[in-house]
Amino acid sequence: MNTEHPGPTLAVVGGGVIGLTCALAAADAGHRVRVHDAGVTDRAAWVAAGMLGSLGEGHPGEDELLVCSARSVRRWPDLVARLGDPAVMAATESLFVAETSADAEYLANLAGFVWSRAPRSHEDLRPVDLAEIRRREPGLSSRLHSGYVAAGEGAVDNRRLLSRLRDAVAGAGAQFVDERVTDLADIDADQVLVAAGLGTRALLPDVDLHAAKGEILRLRRTRWSVAPPSRVIRARMRGRQVYLVPRDDGVVVGATQYEPLDEGEAVPEVGGVADLLADATDLMPGLRTYELVEAGAGLRPCTADGLPDIRRIDDRVVVAAGHGRNGILLAPYTADIVLRLLTGSDVVGPELSTTTTPGGGTW
Incomplete structure (x- = not known):
């Protein structure tokens, strides 16, 4: 363990986006951090698209997740600056x-739900017709109906993020x-x-997680x-x-999600x-001239209620797992809760309660 700083020692099990973001917040707060990573917990993040959108996660029945997502989205600029x-x-x-x-009616219902649960100004979320869609993105199909x-x-x-997080954690003195x-x-x-994705179950059997397979x-x-x-x-x-999702050299296309027949490779x-x-090619016909350079799949660690499991297990152990499709999106929000659990300030319960959400920011 690094002895350059006099602060308490923290071992982070898992080197994916959640583990690294929490490690960075803890190191910045004065903890002496060591990250244990065998290179397996970042697979889901490696094949992710990295979207940071609460509207896309605003499904009826997931009210609490929507609020948490919206709060985490607002924290991302600070993390990027860090x-x-x-x-x-x-x-x-x-x-x-x-x-x-x-399809347009589905989106309208989704937008209405988001406005009612996590109020947004109509400048932040507003409807657009086909003409404006084509003006903003001329490469999209001319057969689209409308949108937001x-x-x-x-x-x-996502891959640049993982690299920069590791650099920042190391730069903060972690091992x-x-x-x-x-x-x-x-x-x-x-x-x-413990932020080891699906591997969390082997270390903490009482943490109930199941796998969902996603492809990009x-x-x-x-x-x-x-x-x-x-x-x-x-x-x-069509339902x-x-x-x-743009990248410097092309696009990431997704997404599928379903229960895998087994949890092997x-x-x-x-x-x-x-x-x-x-x-994808119906949506943007010009993609037919692109090269298919990778088809990837990852297993996302999910909970029964869709909310990540972030809580103190005992006096020594804290868990942050079960983020499902939202691991990258919820990373800074998770780091804030974990840091408060580690320091004993504004301790939250086993779920991400909207009434006990920490305020302020880590970075």
């Missing part, structure tokens, strides 16, 4: 589009240990944070291709969801890849 690399942000706006009138612009709901480059932890009793630290495609632009979109495109296409399925390609 990382010192504006290029971590891949987009700063989302465009939601519908292909049919039925969500200002401030962008995306990060990295390349090992798989099998018993928390073997860890020498004042406190332990990475398409690379050629010199003959149209430019990628300049913002996140989240589309409802199916598809999104396009996450491998993309032909049907999921075929559906993503069909919907």
